[in-house]
Amino acid sequence: MERKHVGRFLSLLLAGGLLAGPTAGRAATLVEKGQPRAVIVLPVKASPAAARAARVFQDHIKQMSGAELPIRTEDQVADAPTKDQAWILVGEGTLAAKQNLTSKGLGAGGVHLSAKGQVVALFGPDAGTPSDPDGTRYAVTTFLEDKLGVRYLWPGELGKVIPRQETIAVDDFEYRFTPKLGQRRIRSLSYHDRLQVGLDGLGFTKADYEKGVADTHRTASESPDWFGWQRLGGTLNINGGHAFTQLWAKSGKEHPEWFALQPDGTRDQSTNPERAQLCFSNPGLVEEVAREKIAELTRNPALLGVSIAPNDGGRPSFCSCPKCEALDAAGGRKVLLWDFTKGKQRTFEHVSLTDRMVWFWNAVAERVAKVHPDKLLVVDSYSVYAAPPVERKLHPNLVVRFGPLGYHSDEYRKESLRDWDGWSKAAGRIYFRPNLMLSGRRDGLPLVYVHKFAEDFRYLAGHGMMGTDFDSCCHNWATQGLNYYVVARLHWNPEQDVNAIVDDFCKTGFGPAAGPVRRYFDRLEGLMNETAAKDKKAASVFTPEALAGLRKELEQAKRAVGDAPAFAGRVAFLERGLRWTEVEAGAHALLADPAAVDKTAAKKALDERYTLMQELFRKTPSAVNVAYVAWGEDAQWSRLGWSRPRKP
Template sequence: MHIMRVIVILFPLLLASSFTDACLAAEVLTLAKDGNAKAVIVLPGGATSAARETGGILADHLKQICGGEFRVIVESDLKDASVKDQRIVTKSTEPVETFILLGEGGLTKLLGATSADLGPGGILIRTFPNAIVLLGPGKTAPSDPYGTRYAVMTFMEDSLGCRFLWPGELGKVVPQRKTIKVAPINFNYTPRIRQRRIRMAMGLGERKSHGVKRLGFTDADYHYFNKAAMVTTSRDGGWANWHRLGGSLRLASGHSFGYMWEKHKDEHPEWFAVQPDGTRDQSRSPDRSRLCVSNLELIEEIARDRIESLNKSDLNSVSIGPNDGGQTSFCRCDECRKLDPPNSRKLAGGGPALTDRYIYFWNEIAKRVTEVHPDAWLTADAYSVYSAPPVLRKLHPNIAIRFVGLTYTNEEKRRQDREDWDAWSKAVKKIYFRPNVLLAGRRQGTPVIYVHKLAEDFRYLASHSLVGTDFDSCCHNWATQGLNYYVCAKLHWNPDLDVDALIDDYCQSGFGSGADAVKSYFLRLEDITNTIAEQQLKITQPFPPAVIDELRGYLDMAAAATADEPDASKRVAFLRSGLEYTDAYVAAFRIFREHEAAGGGRLLKETKQRIREALDNNWLVSRGIFENHHLAVNVATVAWGSWNYFGRYYWSDPSPEIRAKVESR
């Protein structure tokens, strides 16, 4: 019953075709009995290192479940193996009750189990009288050759009951039982989304390193605590691989003109955007320089550069995406302005959307590049001042668009972005989703939960031209935003999943008897996020003491319910660390708002002292998170991203006595 329940949750639309009458009449297979392995994992001849790793992952988890040692062998290790009446027969003297076949090989061929009907990244899970086949296309699907790995991860979730809620052993759910039996299965599935990517933002980098130092730690400390937090008993390939993120559209993308200023500023200053002061100086943001996109000599140069890149690359695509951010403005020259239709959408600052001028720029590059490489794809962005759909111009047919819209902290903009998706998806042959939605709250680390809206939008986009994703980024705020990451990953594999069933499974798997209270906690946080979006509040606003106390109440109930369930109790404590961090972080902002509501002006000595005490406490709590719950909140990124704001209230470092107390430990 447990196996059937899980499969119903994960594959509701496929269930009817997944179990044939013949399969339901087959035997229940035994993988382990009384703690002893009764199965062997078999790889095909010539198995790759990736296949061997996948076999080891399955063996490790089976051992963690029952305590038995499971061998991983290759087909040639089986003596004279053959198939008779869909049963594997071997002359080996060592008895094997069940053969677990990973990947396509001689035995799967004899059993009639192949990947022939699967697309890239597809999986087949099928049981036979004494065997389980777990496979997917490999080299035959170069854009996504890891189907066998996906099949193993699906099997471990659906048939073994494992879960990977967040990285590290605490986030792993591995049921304990001495006997492992598997009910009949005949399941195949190919993911609809060809590229499934969530950037995991694992590196340290300059920004995070700056935050680490603000917390009073070193880069070496970061690597130590991060590595320790990620350790798991069983190999798993990492959280992203577990959730079957993967596949590739083989489209080069990204901001592609960061080199232009340093390379061309002296000989061709006219190639750069005219600034409000009349100059074309980009020195304030040299790596994010703006271009004069009407300049034909510039267009010729970029086209030559992209043709040369294609000549040297095995990819059939190049990026022509503009730089974003920085401290310079878009071009104000007369020729660029002539490219902006008078009826362009007005932006928040009052100026027109610049989409049509950029489509002119992209089209002119594409026209020249495709004269040499007619099948090449050129990737650009629907983002920034060129996020609105074009008014007059049509895109060159070889241009693919990365759509960067959608937000869950501004409902008005979300509705506009949904309309923009529809328009862009009709204007191009290839469009993929490159949102910043997971970055919400990265500079604060506080809770932002939006899983119902995410599921609604994801399902819609998947049914309206979406070919792939590239989410920026999982920021590793697992105690405050981890449910978003989990649901997002699951929707990548199957965008039609029932989000309420996913939430129930997440809570039940991870929090046991505390599931109901934890679910109420998450739903209340989602209500708060909806309020932020509808009223366009700052992320720190809707957490007054009364709300924090209400949220604590849910976690108190969960803690009481899981008192006799050690793993679930620790996971509740993990969530609580995120809430207590939130309380410490927003405390100073409450005082800021009190001061502003009273008219602002010069800070009284008493107010300054209250702010310093709150920010000192935030520093201490953040350090505690860094050391003891490293994955709960990415405090290093927060320290980089928002602590500069505290300077206006005369805080840049903790009080000497606070720092001395910490250093004396």
């Protein structure tokens, strides 16, 4: 734990807008000189969110002050608080009603926070809004942040900021807020087969990986995970995703006509069956998909919508039959399609496939609506059908899952925002499902884009965005942690000032080193902007000169924090990310001209990289997800004549 280092105004920032400031009214004292002066009160039939939130509140107060506040239910306390014992009402119950406090008027995931006299109230609608029943938990973490200065910068105890306060008092205030986005989701990358490939290459096991994650994410206080703490949650109650991954295995032999005609004249999808492409003009396919979706919705009456989105791109080409080609809009945007039928990939120009997709989606939607008129079907704006439709209008029961947007290229960013405008006007419902946070998954580099993201996310929120589903947080916390933090914070309230968020991250997390740490992040973002403006490869901007500038800022940060344990530990964490960046950028520089590279020097550099990966995995696995990096790019080093060191 560390003593409070920043001004009190910082404790009022960034939970979705400022809390109302102190009004005329005495403070409720919760802890006085390390002794409890309050009781946490739960409704007799507390919601799951309230029961968990009470423990979160109790633990954080104890870690902060040393005092353990008792938890009681409403039937275990007196009729009113006393001057010596305040109430903290966690969850909406009869005592809140007696104080004329209610969640009425709050939407899904909404929060009520207030203090008046000796009563502090923290609750949300919970079960009253089943699409987001965690309002009370959000209320507690909001209070801990905005009134007491707690922060959760990245997973694990090092990422937690718990200011030491022996006396805790709260002035009168009231704050009510409902998040604008009905679904706030960032997927957390977990163990899967790609990670196992990387683990095998590094000489580690699934058990090693899972233990490392568990150990580094553990915190001293009872707490939701990092994602839950940031108030990510809610659901649109619709299933999105690539809908036909099993169709080839199920129907390929019996109905080959349902599948895309390949450039070699076959309809064979067996080389990549889970990514099979379809013949969207085929009437039998339309009837089969409609039948299956009607059955799926009938089996799951509580579900609002299901997916009819195409499979992700793989080796199979999109259909080239005359009927599918006739569904394309001649004026559509030019895209590149691919062909693997002769072994080596061939790309060729074609018009966007959006209009053919819309024809198929509409045909299915018309049939499903006859049985389930109020249900929805989820489709994708993605890949070679990212552009809005040119000639066709969308059926009103379609929901668009929008995939584009990234910061590797300024032109791509502009195109993606134009596409959002087109789709948000064409569709009655749209949500954001980007691959944005997968940026850097193959190299773990610090590709910082927080200012552009904040501008764009606010724009999307003001132009139809229902919610989000980000794929995925790759757990490169020492290199991309600031991105993750800003993206999560803006989900709660897209109108927040990104500079205030970044400043708060630096000041609360790094104390006297806030200045050089902020400059460090600004330098990283400048390098990312250079990449985007010139359409460069990301690794190429991490030149020796750029890396020296970054190193200078962290050296200044290290001197500024001295031996203050938490601040110094966080600076050291960033240093691990920079060390990885230096080694990784050096390795990528060798790929510029593999034929000219001295093989002995290359082996030394790549052996150093491999050793660093193993060290990061063993000591600080949350710094860079080296197992994912090993899966993503280690095969390319054979071009330099390198292979992994053999086990002794």
